[in-house]
Amino acid sequence: MAEQPEERPFRTLDARSLRGLAHPLRMQLLDALRFGGPATASQLAERLGESSGATSYHLRQLAAHGFVEDDPERGKGRERWWRAAIQGLLFDDSLLTDTNPAVRGAADTYLHEVATAQGRELATWIGTRQDWPEEWNQQWDMSSMTLRLTPELAQELVEKMHALVESYRDLPATENDPQAKTIRVQTRTFPLTTH
Template identity: 60%
Template sequence: MPEHEERKQRRLDARSLRGLAHPLRMQLLDALRQRGPATASQLAQQLGESSGATSYHLRQLAEHGFVEDAPERGKGRERWWQAVDQSIRFDSTDFEEASPEVRGLTEVFLQESAARHARELASWLGTRDRWSPAWSRAGDMSDMTLRLTPGLAAELIGKVHALIDGYRDRVPDKDTPESEQVRVHTHLFPIETD
């Protein structure tokens, strides 16, 4: 699939969650999304894992439709993998009546997602002096507190996601000076104030 072509968003369900809710699988999928197609050996080296482990977990991801062969890359016995979707949507309402096993998997997925966000932010903070001053000024680490109802919170999240999606059509060519892949994290959750 051409790099500029938009990939669809995948909404998690109980079956797909069984295939994804594992820390290494989530890391493999993230690596393929962010860095593009790779072999199990390349991913093993990037993630500090054995190629046997990455091969096994890539096959599990493929079985659940998260990754697929990248046929234009493979030569001989070398198998290249690529992500099928560019983003995942987790909707907690899909799991409200789930079995204890599936609820446990949702916890693994959410905790690993939160840990990944923390790792990415820490990595940016640790390397921000290596970036141009323009990129240092363009980064953001904000927090805000509002008083909202669940309905207003859902509306706000929808508007933020729509705003971000509006930038997908404005993607600069890879050769555009200073264009870089960026990560946008959003978190909205209630806090106790007593």
């Protein structure tokens, strides 16, 4: 896998950038570049089962909003390589209550696509786990826990979970370890309607 630049920023979504990103294919393209490294529109089209015309168009839209950029170290002649311009995204909850209905709609689209993508990733793991070494088949988790909390305690729990996960980011011991793999940690904390 090609390496991405080390100092890519996190991007907080605002109303304008959210409308530029809140499209299923654009979100898939951005994730493909963030996690798979630089690629051409044709390579991304093949990987995602789309036409190169569609991927080219949506890559240009992502570039217009600063999510992706040209990769000047790659490409010869007319071949255009793209790379992610950001490391990650931060979602501002105020977008869900924006006065503009188009912004609220884009926020809903974005959140639904994130949930869909996370489910797709988990389903892919379940469907391909037999292809992984036995030690990885013993070290995964799909848990559901139910708690009774106030909004303040729920926020405290989320912050503590995030801090714990962050404490495992970029550990020097895993840098050259051939057993180390990129793993996905997904968290969800939300209230349930009970009867």
